[in-house]
Amino acid sequence: MSNLFDDLPRQADAELFTELLARDGLRIERIVSTGQSTPADQPYDQEHDEWVLLVKGAARLWIEGDGERDLRPGDHLLIPARRRHRVLWTPPDEPTVWLAIHLG
Template identity: 50%
Template sequence: MANLFEAIPDGLPEELFEEVVSGRGVTVERIVSRGHTSPASGWYDQPRHEWVLVLKGQGVVAFEGGESVTLGPGDHLTIPAHRRHRVAWTAPDEATIWLAVHYD
């Protein structure tokens, strides 16, 4: 048994990405952020769709073209494959725990 809210390091020099489970065409991962953002030098351009859910904390996902979405606990978002995006902000004073599902 495991718990998505446990085993979070006190210090997070980088975002923490952990695969929870994967199977045919689907990968589920836990992402933990604490004031982290995507590298300013680029955008994520993923070959698979991504459904992301914020379990705890807050974050802002920005899309190429200027749109941004603020997510808090319980908020979720589907990002189609190849839609260029980045994490523009996460709460600096608490862990933001994301559940991300990547699928074909």
């Protein structure tokens, strides 16, 4: 894939994760959401920092200690290691495209 917008699904049962680049201590991936959310009892709790950029679409995130946050294209944030978080909402009628950079 040479373009983040190639092969975007209109609908999918699960989020689509595509690794774009991996190096020692660094992984970059495209995530495509089509209405998915993270189950309340299964938040992400990663051992590494993650920087995310919302490229297309919209989303609402919950981050432990910060609460809920709405994202629109261009919004970005750093989720520190061990900070539980989850996706509360993405629109079901259009793909939401994320760029995630995993550090460490």
